[in-house]
Amino acid sequence: MRYDCLVISDLHLGSDVCQAVLLEQFLEWAVENTRVLVINGDIFDDLNFKRLSKRHFACLKILRRNSDRDDLRLVWVRGNHDGPADVVGHIVGVQVLDEYVFRNDRLHLLALHGDQFDRFVNDYGWLTEIACGLFYYVQKWAPHQTARYLRRVSKKWQRSSVSIRDGAVAYAASKGFRHVTCGHTHLPGIEQVGDVLYANSGTWTEQPPCPFVSVRGSEVRLEYWPLATDEPAASELAHAMARSDL
Structure with missing residues (x-):
């Protein structure tokens, strides 16, 4: 059965750490298995197309x-x-928007990248670019566990992940939405925050499996590519049932 909507984010095409082989496989699968495919920000690492590989x-x-x-x-x-x-x-x-609302007959899901709630990026953009460059270097050459640890420490230091989640939830609630999804933090997750279900679709710059958010009917899940052999097992990696009321 086709999905109603699939959401991915933070592909960072042009960077050495983009999981391009897996991404190509996922996209070929996704276009045949969903009605709506949302790329929730940072398709590119930057607009220097000379960095794009085949x-x-x-x-x-x-x-x-x-x-x-x-x-x-x-x-x-x-x-x-x-x-x-x-x-x-x-x-x-592909249509480019600042935010997007997916609708079916069971829920409305607000999709926005999340950087608008990141005070560190907005106030110190130049420093963020330097930090990203250093982290990509570590991520490329250091063991995966080391890179992941450094990312989590740096995100906690910036206090960005929680502030982005809280900002997105507050913004969604102010607009009357009970479901919101972001990217930007590179930290996949899904949780109920008050009356709003918050899902983060993570990034495709780390070792597999790579995360994506899925919607079927009233159900919003965080799933991973490659999919597990059987769908229920894949979904058990992380999931949450969305409320059926809009």
Whole structure:
């Protein structure tokens, strides 16, 4: 059975740590298994296209090839690494938005990247770029566990993950939404915060499995690619049942 919506984020095409092989496989699968595919920010690491590899271009070609289908909607929510993405979005054939609301007959899910709630990035953008560069270097050459540990420590130091979650939840509640999904933090997770279900779709720059948010009916889950052999086992990695009321 097809998904109603799939959400991924923080692909960082152009970076050496992008899991492009897995991403290409996922996109080929996703376009045949969902009605809506949302890329929730930071498709690119930056707009220096000379950094894109053949695998990175292959991922973009999948989006372009499927952009005109009647049975599939592709949405790109702008992230802080995407810059003036409208022109690129036109070339790829994907609509670029600041935020997006997915609707079915059971729920409304607000999707936004989350950087607007990150005070550190907004106040010290130049320092963030330096920190990202250093971290990507560590992530490329250090063992995976070391890179993950450093990321979690740095995010806690910036206190960004919690502030982004709380900002997104407050913003969603103020707009009357009870479901919201972000990226940006690179920390996948899903939790109920008051009356709002918050899901973060993580990143595709770490070792697999790679996270994505899925919607079927009233159910919102955090799942991982590659999928487990049987779907229930895959979903048990992390999931939460969304409320059926809008």
